Amino acid sequence: MVREFKLPDVGEGVAEGELLEWHVEPGDQVTEDQVVAEVETDKAVVDVPAPVNGTVRELLAEPGDVVPVGEVIITFDVEGEESAETAAEADDGESAGEATDAGATAPESSGESGGAAAETAESSVNGKGGRVFAAPSARRLARELGVDIAAVDGAGPGGRVTEADVRAAEGDAGGTEGGAAGSEAGESDDGKQLKSAVSRIDDGESGDGKSSGGDGLKSAVSRVDDGESGDGTGSDEGGAAASRAAGATSVEAAGRERTLAAPATRKVADELGVAIDDVPTDEVRDGQAFVDEAAVREYAEAQRQAQEADAEALASAESAGDTGAEPAAGAEPAGAAERDAARTVDAAEGDRREPYKGVRKTIGQAMERAKFTAPHVTHHDKVDATALVETREKLKERADEQGVKLTYVPFVMKAVAAALDEHPVLNTQLDEDNEEIVFRGDRNVGVATATDAGLMVPVVDDVDEKGLLRLASETNELVAKARERSIAREEMQGGTFTITNFGAIGGEYATPIINYPETAILGLGAIEERPMAVDGEVVARDVLTLSLSVDHRVIDGADAARFVNTLKEYLEDPTLLLLE
Template sequence: MFEFELPDLGEGVAEGEVLEWHVAVGDTVTEDQVLAEVETDKAAVDVPSPVDGVVRELHAEAGDVVQTGELLVTIEEDGEREAAESGATETASEEASADETTTDAAPTVTTGDGRVFAAPSVRRLAREEGVDITAVEGSGPGGRVTEADVEAAAEAAENDDGPTSVVSKISDDEDDGPTSVVSRVGDDGESPTDDEAQAVKSAVRKVSAAEPMAERRERTLATPATRRLARELDVDIDAVPTDETRDGEPYVDEAAVRSFAEAEAAEVTDEDVREVTEAVVSEMQSIADEAAESTTAVEAAEGDRREPYRGVRRAIGEQMTRSRREVPHATHHDKVAVPGLVEARDRLQPLAEERGVHLTYTPFLLKCVAAALDDHPILASQLDAENEEIVYKADRNVGVAAATDHGLVVPVVEDVDEKGLLELATEVNDLVDRARSRDIAREEMQGGTFTVTNFGTIGGEYADPVINVPETAILGVGALKERPVAEDGEVVAKPTLTLSLAIDHRVIDGADAARFVNTLKEYLADPTRLLLE
């Protein structure tokens, strides 16, 4: 087994983060095949395999930080290579002796099996420059071959009229980004072979396709953690301003990256936000639509009962699904003491009965809601997404949610602000009765601009009501009962109502919701205020 340790990836580099594995356990690899991409504080580099064989174990996962010299991967070498191990040293010695007798080059520093000590980046540089790395004397620690050694060898070869490596670089005044085109010219002037071209391409790092920034650097030092943060924040680390240096090179830390990201975010326009929001909402809606279309059969056991899901129940379900899918709900909860409301209803109820009208709290509630909507018209609005407009409705048509045996229905009481209490009471009672007997027309459940659901008549204090789209708000009212209230430093029992106002957060802000509820509370606490309107 060949135990491959993380090699020296550059002078002064002590560790690297495994960005991505290009092989898995059981894969067959060849010498120089890329095993993994590792990022240091200076660059992201490809780590090639030093031998032919089969990967038996990966000793790190993507995201792990591995120290230089720490075990990275175990490779089982090919049988042929194992058989040749015994003669490797002798062959290497003979080749070195032959080189000494025929050239002036210094002896190479190799491992026991004839391999050269050199970092992957140095090997790539040698391939780019057309330099035989086995013929280069290493000047680094332990005889390692450095980039300077390869560059010196390439320069010496050029002076000897040997093959020349010509790298085309884009000039500063051209429009496009840096190119990755490297042309190799030999003595015969022929184009590089496919193998040579592939080797060159793998040695050239791809750069961003975006237009280069005026202040963008070509090289920046940063720790792997900082580079990971830059990727998460979508920050070009070479564009982050810095006055710090390490070994004469610009250095960027996490604080600088975060500061730059915040500055970039501050420059985001409303149009940017709108485009991103629309894209996210569209994607979420697509996911929801796919989920809605994928139905799963439900197994029924003995004793279970089935009934058709259709008619009103299905229409309600589809409406509620659409509301939750399209509308970002936010709910504002509050409580109000209403002794004035109770007193007003108790005083007027006998007079209403004399006229044959059963007066509940609902007409009072509708009148208070209509008055509050006049003060805060944003709550009586609809969103026209197609035309990108908010429509402020002039009519005070309020829907009254009613529980029936066949589901929740919402008859609409039109022009609440123009009708008296007795007229409203008569109309509400008639609509609800006909809704429960299924004798209500479809048109009588359309055209609402705001909805009230009084779940307190059944039980409960607070809820999270679902908006009746295309409306942008719905008020849920809890049970009317005595609750403890602080008054003049003492706790007293008073009749109170609990309020749950759900809003479409695309149109209505939380502050608008709070102001509306505050106004509504004033009217509910003292309904005689309506006489001033």
């Protein structure tokens, strides 16, 4: 039997992954749980294990392809079970028999099982001898419009067929499919359906028909509906318009608090200036609304039509001397076009572009959220680290004997954990929904790590309960895994406070961005010899610079200063850590 394996759902809202590398080839023998591929999500790189013992039959994606969760990426031949062709023939025969017994005479009378069978058939091969790559929503739309998905040329990543491709193919086919789509939408008049749907976007469900923008919109959409002929014979455009209208019937339900979408879909929404929470959808994943790229483009097109109609209506009103007309709520505000243009960067000769996606984009979004959610205040100070340097030198040889590289970071982690005991407000998170400050009982310290993919933050749990060598060993291991991109998501979760050591690269002071939803992050500068006044004399001392950023909604400047003062005490005299 041929066993299909779909890209698994790794949770946390991840909707797709980029295939990085195959570890097997067709014909290879595999065992259950053997790693067959590496996939990069917008969270991390994950290994994909084989679900069965068998032989690799076919690889259905290429390295570099972005594959939606739930799409088949590989098939296996499993011994001792019937072949896929035999099973398919048997299923077709049984389905035909059941349809005859039930007296089914039209495709509309078939149930869910029929739809599932059709989808299975569509997912096998296309008319060109290859497999059809298409999202379930695109397959469903193809069935609704009567389009042979095997004949559709996919314009998506890796040749994937999107809803837009299906609609384009349906439009090329002409006539009757458009009418059928309009009937399924519950309207015999395609034009009215689209006018009604987009008019709700235009005039905010006023329904009074008095808005000049609404009238203009109806006029504009009417031209789309009847192909500019004015005689209602433009059935190709009418069918496609009705399909868009069917997707827009839930416009009034938009404005959600949370929407699941693939990173690529969010990028399209940003490029088109669409708020993804406003895009209507009837798809749900994990109990949350899910929006795909086709839905975003449809919604953007509806908005564009509304805006054009508003502009036409306003121009008509002004030419007639009616200066009191106001644009509808959906109209583009003045200066919006200029702002959109500013978001686009023109590349000159010699410039290089690379995709802003995956882990890099996730890091950027997290930084943006942290910076613009938590009001940052940074407290700068310096500490005489001469004793710290001497203590590390004494212990370094002992650590080397045990195979552990001992840096200054474990000392700082222990000092931070001790200082948090005395100043717990810096070990907090702000629960905005419940309007509560959560004082965390754990001392889980994240260590910001520079990698080729961007900044990652491995978390060392229970720092207050571990010795220096164990902290050093765990930290080194986690940092190495982060740089190798083999770190698990759970190893970067649960932090209560973060340390970033920019001094390892070079630097004195900085303004670290808080690892939201934490409320504080400590930046370490380089330890360098500097002149300091000691007992009235200027002498050379090893000095460590500190930069503490805090969320000013929770932590006052005085709290930050007191925390740093306590931290300095432990770093200036590391023997105090023996009491902890």
